[in-house]
Amino acid sequence: MMTRANIAIDGPAGAGKSTVAKKLAAELGYTYIDTGAMYRALTWKVLQEQADPENESAVLHILQQMHLELDMKNGNVFVTVDEKDVTDAIRQQDVTSLVSFTARHARIRSEMVEKQKKLAEKGGTVMDGRDIGTAVLPDASFKFFLNATVEERAKRRHAEQLQKGMQSDLTQLQTEIAERDRIDSERETAPLKKADDALEVDTTAMTIDEVVSFLLGIVREVKRYE
Numbered sequence: 001m002m003t004r005a006n007i008a009i010d011g012p013a014g015a016g017k018s019t020v021a022k023k024l025a026a027e028l029g030y031t032y033i034d035t036g037a038m039y040r041a042l043t044w045k046v047l048q049e050q051a052d053p054e055n056e057s058a059v060l061h062i063l064q065q066m067h068l069e070l071d072m073k074n075g076n077v078f079v080t081v082d083e084k085d086v087t088d089a090i091r092q093q094d095v096t097s098l099v100s101f102t103a104r105h106a107r108i109r110s111e112m113v114e115k116q117k118k119l120a121e122k123g124g125t126v127m128d129g130r131d132i133g134t135a136v137l138p139d140a141s142f143k144f145f146l147n148a149t150v151e152e153r154a155k156r157r158h159a160e161q162l163q164k165g166m167q168s169d170l171t172q173l174q175t176e177i178a179e180r181d182r183i184d185s186e187r188e189t190a191p192l193k194k195a196d197d198a199l200e201v202d203t204t205a206m207t208i209d210e211v212v213s214f215l216l217g218i219v220r221e222v223k224r225y226e
């Protein structure tokens with residue numbers, strides 16, 4: 001019988017982590033945990049409180065006071081903060097452009113990592129983010145680092161926004177994505193980085209289904225021999 005592993009998926013912005021993690025979790029009957037949504041929800045609350053994202057103590061106080069919940073319904077992640085549905089609000093531009101600043105602080109990351117470890121303690125999770133393989137689940141049974149060129153990642157996000165009827169500027173998106181990756185990679189605590197024992201998958205020329213089948217193949221093959 002398949003034991004319930006934890007699967008870590010990391011990578012830069014727009015590499016397809018959440019899309020692939022969600023599908024992989026559905027195939028395996030595992031729980032999908034979107035850690036980016038947790039940092040986004042905190043950033044939303046920081047904006048609501050008109051606090052300074054650079055002020056670590058102020059941000060920490062907000063994190064310790066707020067009640068954050070992630071739920072999966074019909075294959076989608078729903079996020080509530082203090083019982084308010086912020087699922088759409090946390091994807092807006094104001095949150096996206098500030099999230100890497102709130103996520104930079106060591107004490108914020110330490111609290112978040114504790115929460116994320118707890119969510120995965122029973123196994124059977126697919127968790128995506130930037131530090132899952134390196135800091136949150138260093139003992140995960142499977143670690144994948146999804147990547148794609150910044151041009152391709154911007155193109156994918158551009159297509160998604162147009163499809164949702166949103167305004168989108170491809171050049172601006174590419175600049176924003178590259179800048180977010182830079183801040184995430186240069187922070188001192190648990191920067192965006194491939195874990196030494198993670199498998200890097202360049203998805204630039206792969207479809208979503210090809211990526212999912214590739215990862216699923218590895219998980220099923222390894223589990224067959226356990």
Ligand SMILES: Nc1ncnc2c1ncn2[C@@H]1O[C@H](COP(=O)(O)OP(=O)(O)OP(=O)(O)O)[C@@H](O)[C@H]1O
Binds near residue numbers: 013157
């Ligand atoms: N292999 C792929 N081929 C084409 N489009 C893809 C592929 N993977 C993901 N996408 C699309 O790219 C967009 C970004 O994917 P997704 O939101 O999963 O990325 P992410 O890594 O979770 O991003 P972020 O870290 O910014 O939240 C989505 O519109 C998704 O449908």
Ligand SMILES: Nc1ccn([C@@H]2O[C@H](COP(=O)(O)O)[C@@H](O)[C@H]2O)c(=O)n1
Binds near residue numbers: 039
């Ligand atoms: N494990 C993580 C996950 C996310 N972050 C920060 O949150 C930002 C938003 O993440 P998305 O996946 O929703 O785009 C991301 O740019 C990081 O700043 C993180 O630090 N660690």
